[in-house]
Amino acid sequence: MTTKQAALIGGSAREITFGQAINEALAEEMRRDPKVFILGEDVAEAGTPFKVLSGLVKEFGKERVIDSPISEAAITGVCVGAAMTGMRPVVDIMFGDFVTLTMDQMVNQAAKIHYMSGGKLKVPMVMRTTLGATRRSAAQHSQSLHAWFSHIPGLKVALPSTPYDAKGLLKTAIRDDNPVVFFEDKMMYQQKGSVPEGEYTIPFGVADVKRPGKDITLVATSSMVQVSLKAAEILDQAGISAEVVDVRTTAPLDKETIIASAKKTSRAIVVDEGYERYGVTAEIASVIADGAFYYLDAPVKRMGAMDVPVPFSPVLEDQTVPTPESVVEMAKTLCGRR
């Protein structure tokens, strides 16, 4: 379902920001289920540095919106234990770069416990964190590490690109009985979009065709969905019709929609903000190569963050991630228009 369709069926249309959509999803889920609580650094009165959680502590109290010490490993580990014993924690990891400190708890504990116990124990928790460069935050506050988690069996990974998707996917994440890592593009928190008043969820593993087209497919994630949509507009003026497929979750991955789109357009570029090497783009490109090889008129191309630590200086940083212009160039090349 597209954002527009959703706004039509879901009650009165209204525009709210991506940050408000997240806030609303959390508030609704906490009202619905007393087992849901939030743990993280500066989450209560401060509402996080991005103010995404503003006001939640007022409604739910410090018992359920809990300021933690600066201990990412323990925040995560404690939530694993709480999830195993009847709670549904939402972990807040301020910057996506700090997930490095949570890795044992996510990769060796949360992801494995259900399997190792032969299906007896469950870890229903969500880790919310950020991704995205171009905030001039330099190498330790700009990375997009979602590929790491997508690599691990037992974890689910969601990457919303609009306020509508953010709300629906987060509600699904909280209700899921598995550990879910939920990446929010920190450049997107102020972006507005229509979100219906009513309650809705978006299933995992269902990609969304954000814009239909017939000459080339742009498969995109998170921040790169907006970049691809802009690229599609520019391409349209050049007479190239681009279809934009937003995968929405990398684990599970909706292979069918991606393959169907590549078959239809016969060309594909995968655009993602994670590092390019060994990244999400490689996986999706391989899915297309496997599923649509005989329909392709050109090799599948990948575009991701440059394989360098993210530099501080704006002129340097802006080069490191795909832009609408760079996507347009690549698309024109693939379409034989250069």
Place this chain on the structure above:
Amino acid sequence: MAKNKTKSPASIGREQWLRFYRQMLKIRLFEEQVNQLYMSAKMPGLAHLYIGQEAVAVGVCEALRADDYITSTYRGHGHCLAKGAAVDKMFAELLGKVNGYCRGKGGSMHIADQERGNLGANAIVAGSTGIATGAAMSAKLRGSDQVAVCFFGEGALGQGLLYECMNMAALWKLPVIYLCENNLYNEYTHYSETTAGEIEARARAFGIPTESIDGQDVELVHKTLQRLVERARQGDGPSFVLCSTYRFHGHHVGDIDRAYYRAKKEEEEWKSKRDPVKLLTDKLLRLKIADPKLLQKIENETRREIEDGVQFALNAPYPDPDEVDQHVYA
């Protein structure tokens, strides 16, 4: 520290003494059987024997309710049995059989028993300190009076996660007991080469009350834990217990040639003078709580239980190969 605040533990009755004996003997005989299964190549993977440390697991778990939580380590057979697991399903898990506790997917290092509050053995040193602390947090948030005990070896003192967790547990007065079994060795290295300063001071720094006790004395372990469990249940927060103990065997079953890291003489001393099962047997006879005939009867029954359990596991089927991709997601 908070000794006078909580009620003193009830004195140990005859039934309880005999239960200590039965449970400790069960762990001892179970582990001897594991050793044989491994040596005869019937058991896949690794086996880390708990022999020598039985009084800790039993003293602790006998102070817990069935719905209290424990987390355990890769040396976790003793903790699992002490918390009430059945011998047959444990052997089955160790052999990778489908009717094991985890359908053969966990094995020795990951055995869990949800029904008895065992949240699982963990093969990451200190990896379960978060889980135990989280279980305590969950108990508090849910308003239950459950308590969590986090078992770990002194090697875990090198891991930062433990300190992050103790900080949180103290701040939020969580009902968790950090139970350190110092068996002197981190794998093949004496702990004095890896552990600076004073062990108890680490917990004390967070304002967590600390006890240092002889882990070979089941009565002492039990009474200490009764007090600390009661304290945690009342809402008075975490505590830290350091039990001095010793593993009689190597780090794992294949660790035979140990001369380079510990002396034969040291092993002999502990085995002859500090064997927790022998110490308990002597006490039961000395205090006339049991006579040799009764102890023999319990031993015979336990041996039969172990023998039946092993036979059950040896005859049990392996999982259907189709199960390989089941339980990845709930």
